[in-house]
Amino acid sequence: MTxxxxxxxxxxxxxxxxxxxNLSRRMFLGGCAGLTAGxxxxxxxxxxxxxxxxxxxxFYNTHxxxxxxxxxxxxxxxNAEGLKDLRWLLRDHRIGKAHDIDTRLLDIVYxxxxxxxxxxxxxPFHIISGYRSPKTNSxxxxxxxxxxxxxxxMQGKAIDIRLPHYNTLELRKAALSLNAGGVGYYQRSNFxxxxxxxxxxx
Numbered sequence: 575m576t577x578x579x580x581x582x583x584x585x586x587x588x589x590x591x592x593x594x595x596n597l598s599r600r601m602f603l604g605g606c607a608g609l610t611a612g613x614x615x616x617x618x619x620x621x622x623x624x625x626x627x628x629x630x631x632x633f634y635n636t637h638x639x640x641x642x643x644x645x646x647x648x649x650x651x652x653n654a655e656g657l658k659d660l661r662w663l664l665r666d667h668r669i670g671k672a673h674d675i676d677t678r679l680l681d682i683v684y685x686x687x688x689x690x691x692x693x694x695x696x697x698p699f700h701i702i703s704g705y706r707s708p709k710t711n712s713x714x715x716x717x718x719x720x721x722x723x724x725x726x727x728m729q730g731k732a733i734d735i736r737l738p739h740y741n742t743l744e745l746r747k748a749a750l751s752l753n754a755g756g757v758g759y760y761q762r763s764n765f766x767x768x769x770x771x772x773x774x775x776x
Contacts, residue, residue, distance in 0.1 A: 700737065732771075734766070
């Protein structure tokens, strides 16, 4: 049931070396379950999530040119294939390393999508940063790019996004209204940071 269009490089040509890692369904779902066990979603997020059907996200990686449109949740269960595709698209592109993405983070993005009526096929969220390896995070931190030394990006618990033709300040306001995790606004770079940490903003 996965709808995917990630086989493109950053020039729009078919990619040959960008394939999701080979993970068994049992291993993958086991890892994802560990990310959310015992945790409750904020009311603003839970209210925006359908109880049945599909939760579909559409992402475009600004660094690799890859795009994914996939249901990451289907009829009450997180979808292993969809999560695997998103995991790969949100990898650390500098070293080609992927990491499990916290499903609460995906639910926050989905709730934001529902709130503003965007981020759908043909209008994907543009990804500035997903997972960052400790090596990449350290490198960016030392370059003074406003990167936290203990960034939640290193745990697959943070994402930096923008939506073309949608005011990024309004995107921030919509994210703040969910009252879920951290929300950062980077005007110069034109993106919004979301994470599953404590509720805070900057």
